[in-house]
Amino acid sequence: MGEELKEYRGQIDRIDDDLLRLLNQRAALARKIGHVKGESTVLRPEREAQILQRMVRNNPGPLPDQSITQLFVEIMSHCRALETQLCVAYLGPSGTFSQEAVEKRFGHAVLGKPCNSIDDVFHTVESGKANYGVVPVENSTEGAIGRTLDLLLQSHLKVCGEVMLPVHQCLISRAAGLSAIKRVFSHAQSLGQCQSWLNTHLPAAERIAAGSNTQAILLSLEKHADSAAIAGVMAAANYDVPVLAENIEDDPRNTTRFLVIGDQEVAPSGKDKTSLVMSAPNRSGAVYDLLAPLARHDVSMTRLESRPARSGIWEYVFFLDIEGHQLEPKVALALDELRQAAAFVKTLGSYPVTT
Amino acid sequence: MGEELKEYRGQIDRIDDDLLRLLNQRAALARKIGHVKGESTVLRPEREAQILQRMVRNNPGPLPDQSITQLFVEIMSHCRALETQLCVAYLGPSGTFSQEAVEKRFGHAVLGKPCNSIDDVFHTVESGKANYGVVPVENSTEGAIGRTLDLLLQSHLKVCGEVMLPVHQCLISRAAGLSAIKRVFSHAQSLGQCQSWLNTHLPAAERIAAGSNTQAILLSLEKHADSAAIAGVMAAANYDVPVLAENIEDDPRNTTRFLVIGDQEVAPSGKDKTSLVMSAPNRSGAVYDLLAPLARHDVSMTRLESRPARSGIWEYVFFLDIEGHQLEPKVALALDELRQAAAFVKTLGSYPVTT
Known part of the structure; x- marks a missing residue:
């Protein structure tokens, strides 16, 4: 073996020694946090999002941001697993885009639980058989997945996160x-x-x-x-x-957006969005009026989706994504005013924005 | 947020900064090695085995050895992918034990290529459509997978590694x-x-x-x-x-052993085994005589498997796994003597032992 090769390998060995030490120190700290009073939750989505954002922002390369993100997702996954192995339900079978979305968000040290319908994913999480669920909610080309929206309206579960997955057909x-x-x-x-x-x-x-x-x-x-x-x-x-x-999708940026659902309110990460659903009275201009509080408090709406209301009480319900966390003052104010104006408002959850 | 929690999180942030720097330094060194004259191969199984062994040997915890192994497999996977994305063929469909074996060995920054038969895995690697293949070769309870043995006998591919996977039914x-x-x-x-x-x-x-x-x-x-x-x-x-x-397998340690096949001779890692296949003349005591060179040179045999010879020239062929690398002097001597005594000897490959 050449001297040059030997030298490089020696350097890698020293780096690996440091990595080994640091990974274990990190796991020990994560465990300590798990034992801090009041910190009974294994997964803090806002905290993980902050870590990933910071790592990508500071990434000097040559590893691409995607590798850094994946490696830190795995590191956090293994640190979490030291406390509890999370179970995540998704729309199966395995080998599908939904499974990829689970792995992209949670890493591989979780137990994936494939379900055979979106209803089944909700049910599995609602009944406590899984800690979280991952369901498709919209595609950049084809729009909303109606069944997910209908179930979000009915379920007591919260939206705890989103996953964007490039999809090639x-x-x-x-x-x-x-x-x-x-x-x-x-x-x-x-x-x-x-x-x-x-x-x-x-x-x-x-x-x-x-x-x-x-x-x-x-x-x-x-x-x-x-x-x-x-x-x-x-x-x-x-x-x-x-x-x-290959790649016959009309838009090469074709992306499916998934939501992470769970029985958890996520704290602010600093870069969040809030999903809500509301009804408008059945008169002209009603939707416009409802959106006025958002404009008044300078809250941007990133998505508006209408769905026929199944209850028969209102004709339509509207699914909104707005920028910011519901605990941020201007968002809280806008939501208060919305609640006064609309017949029905349900906050589905605030969660970190991802790309 | 409590002071204690804040302090721990601050410590984790500092560790993550170090991890980010070290991971990139490691990737940069791996890339430099790729450019050293004569180092055209992206994957050095013996080197990766040494790294994993060393990390587990030195692991202070609390992360279990399994987490350390998986994390370093992923780190090496992403460092490799910076040069070339490896393609690995396996017995599909996805979601099978074979896919798990691929991920356990190669990490997730490779392209898995599911094939619909063991023959197809060999063919895919032989034709250069994949860099490596992963095929089941034996189960701890049920014994050999005959088709894999038959194909190893015929193929010019070498055994480059093994993967042990616990299997629960x-x-x-x-x-x-x-x-x-x-x-x-x-x-x-x-x-x-x-x-x-x-x-x-x-x-x-x-x-x-x-x-x-x-x-x-x-x-x-x-x-x-x-x-x-x-x-x-x-x-x-x-x-x-x-x-x-659940877990209805007769032996709870039920394990399937997979072989990694590829067009590569693996250098010694320090803890290797060698697989070979040979024929014995059709007379009593012939097998015993054949094994004498191994005993003489103190080479342990870890496995002996007989298969009907398809060629019709010999009645049986024998698949042997012996301890040590074929480049180690005593193994080389024993193999030389085997070749003189047997009608046919083919070395299938030397590769690192795994658990």
Whole structure:
């Protein structure tokens, strides 16, 4: 072995010794915090968000910010596991985008619990069988996932965080080529995310919505000579179906946003948003009036989503994301005024903003 | 926030600053090593094994050795990914024990490539579509996985490492209870691992071998009123089938051993084993004679497995694992003498021992 190589390896060994010592010191401190009076909660989302933000802000490289974030997520995951192993429910099966979202947020020293519906994720957390749940709430191309919004309205659980996950779609099929394809199966969301591509490359193919992308693959395989499915590259590999076209999503920044739900109110991290749902009286200008308190207190709204109200009492409910934490004075004031004006306001939770 | 909590958090912040600096210094050094003349290989299994051994040996706690190992696997994974993202083929689908084995060995900054058969894993690595492959080779309860042995005999690929993975089995079914179960589906290996449990708890149930535990679940669901499957807890969750009994493997230390295969000869790490395959002439005492060189040079044999020879030239081939690296003098001498005595000897590879 050359002298140069030896020298570098020696330097790495000394760094590893320091890392070993520091990781254990960190874990010992995390454990001490767990024993401080009143600190019974293993996971402090606002604190973890602050740590990750600071690490990325101060990252000198060469490790990319993404590696730094992932490594610190894992470090915190293992420090937490020293106290309790968290259980996190998500929309399964494993190998899906939802599982990726869990790992991105919680690291690998947690127990993932795949559920077979969004309802089931809520139920699993509500009944205490999991500490947190991760559910998709909107896609940057296709918009809201209605079922999640409906369940947020009903559930006593709080939104404790969000996870942004880049999503890339593939056209997969055992057909000889694009020209042979007469129908395309996928979840309605995925079909929507790839509309332009389908219009350009498979204008004549029938588009058939399936319950999930996994089910779409199975359906397409039943008639594989002239069928294709749209799914993630991982799902394609799982079923060993050739990928005919990659990254076919209309917007290359195609991102799915997930919410972390749990029975916990998250403290301010310094860079938060607040989700709420409210109803407006059924008269013209009502929504505009409701938003006036936000404008008055200089609170930005980052999202407004309407959903038909299932209760029948109001015609619509509105899901809002606003900047800031509900404990910040101007947000608290705006929310107070909203509550006076609206027939119904429910705060779903304040939580750290992520990218 | 209390003073005590503030103080601890401040200490953690200072540790995180050090970790951030050290992780980047480490990555910069790893990159420099990549540019040293003659160091074109991104992954040095012997070096990584030495680092992990040293970290565990020196681990003062409170983080358990397992956390330290996993964290350093991730750190090395991200340092490697700065140069090249490794692609690792494994027996899919995702969510299986094989995927866990990949993550345990390579960390998460690699691209996992699920294949639908062991043959396919070999082929994917042989054709250069993946850097390494991970294949199961034996289970502590049920013994060898014959197909892997057969393929090792034929392939030019080398064994570059091993991964030990604890394996826990569950009985899963939608039946009301054990008494309702008339048949149990599973892979032959898994049925074998749970024999005693089945004899005790389901003596009358028919045992039906399936192609995989996943297929077993699907078969059991077709007739769910009186059928069950044996599978891992993750697979059970994926298909949302209730777990009727956990940890039903006969030996709680039930472990599957995987081999890492690749087009690479691994240098000595100081604590290695060597796998080889050889044939014995078809006469009594032949195997005993063949093993004499090992005894003579004080080389311990940790495993001996016989397989019918497919070529028809010899009746059996023998798979041996011996302690030590083929470059160690006494191992080299013993191998030389083996080669003179046996009709056929093929060294499959020397690689670091793991636990």
